[in-house]
Amino acid sequence: MKFFIDTADVAEIRSLIDTGFVDGVTTNPTLIARSGRGMVETIAEICGLVEGPVSAEVTASDLEGMLAEGRFLAKIATNVTIKVPLTPDGLKACRVLTQEGHKVNVTLCFSPAQALLAAKAGATFISPFVGRLDDVGESGMTLIDEIIQIYDHYPHLNTEVLVASVRNPLHVVEAALAGADVVTLPPSVVRQLYNHPLTDKGIALFTADWAKTGQSIL
Numbered sequence: 491m492k493f494f495i496d497t498a499d500v501a502e503i504r505s506l507i508d509t510g511f512v513d514g515v516t517t518n519p520t521l522i523a524r525s526g527r528g529m530v531e532t533i534a535e536i537c538g539l540v541e542g543p544v545s546a547e548v549t550a551s552d553l554e555g556m557l558a559e560g561r562f563l564a565k566i567a568t569n570v571t572i573k574v575p576l577t578p579d580g581l582k583a584c585r586v587l588t589q590e591g592h593k594v595n596v597t598l599c600f601s602p603a604q605a606l607l608a609a610k611a612g613a614t615f616i617s618p619f620v621g622r623l624d625d626v627g628e629s630g631m632t633l634i635d636e637i638i639q640i641y642d643h644y645p646h647l648n649t650e651v652l653v654a655s656v657r658n659p660l661h662v663v664e665a666a667l668a669g670a671d672v673v674t675l676p677p678s679v680v681r682q683l684y685n686h687p688l689t690d691k692g693i694a695l696f697t698a699d700w701a702k703t704g705q706s707i708l
């Protein structure tokens with residue numbers, strides 16, 4: 491399962507790169523706004539840091555606007571993935587941009603039917619939002635299971651399931667158990683993945699016992 495980082499904070503991305511776990515980046519208008527920087531310069535900088543796909547989201551809501559913005563964003567760098575919303579015009583834009591050879595991430599997916607449409611429109615990635623479904627009392631992970639089950643029936647559909655709106659390590663584990671292709675992680679969740687109290691306790695014990703031996707390896 492690939493790990494993308496869900497942020498437009500370049501400093502955070504820089505600090506995570508040497509973990510070796512950054513396979514790509516996803517951004518959205520909220521994350522760009524939170525960064526306080528210009529979108530184009532931010533996406534360009536991220537694309538220079540990360541070899542994998544970097545999602546940049548269109549903000550137009552009509553087909554022509556999405557196509558124009560998508561083509562513009564794709565010129566920023568070869569690893570830009572154009573992100574479009576799951577609307578009728580978004581899926582038309584997805585089909586056209588895919589046919590032009592661009593990678594497209596269809597975002598704001600909340601149902602298996604929407605995910606099926608995105609795959610039929612040729613999406614490179616479908617982004618189901620698990621956290622936001624959990625927030626309204628629905629099961630985000632049931633959605634992931636159902637999308638994977640549907641896509642598995644039709645091997646000619648090449649759309650990768652990109653689990654988004656991830657809030658905690660359990661989402662990551664459940665996405666992996668379900669066989670998701672990608673999970674996009676806020677930096678805080680990446681850091682949480684390392685943690686277990688028994689790891690800390692074990693290190694403290696080994697360190698104390700080692701000190702008693704008076705030895706040193708080097």
Ligand code: G3P
Pocket residue numbers: 496516517518619621622654655656674
């Ligand atoms: O980029 C889309 C997504 O991951 C948003 O997450 O936490 O705003 O629901 P969140």
